[in-house]
Amino acid sequence: MKSGDQLDLDIDEMISTIIQASPPVTVSVITILGLTLHEWVYVATIVYTIVAIATLIKKHWLNKDNEQK
Numbered sequence: 001m002k003s004g005d006q007l008d009l010d011i012d013e014m015i016s017t018i019i020q021a022s023p024p025v026t027v028s029v030i031t032i033l034g035l036t037l038h039e040w041v042y043v044a045t046i047v048y049t050i051v052a053i054a055t056l057i058k059k060h061w062l063n064k065d066n067e068q069k
Contacts, residue, residue, distance in 0.1 A: 030037050 032040065035043065
């Protein structure tokens with residue numbers, strides 16, 4: 001049978017382990033508007049890519065048309 005001090009140490013270790021595991025578990029199960037966190041990263045990457053392409057098109061093609069007039 002364990003002594004009271006040993007039980008306190010076991011509870012402290014258990015609480016410490018739970019606290020250390022909480023951030024990764026929280027990140028892995030977070031859901032916003034039905035999408036998980038890694039799916040939001042995909043959405044943000046796609047939006048960023050589209051904005052970058054649109055900026056390049058505006059900068060290189062539309063400005064050349066204005067300069068020729």
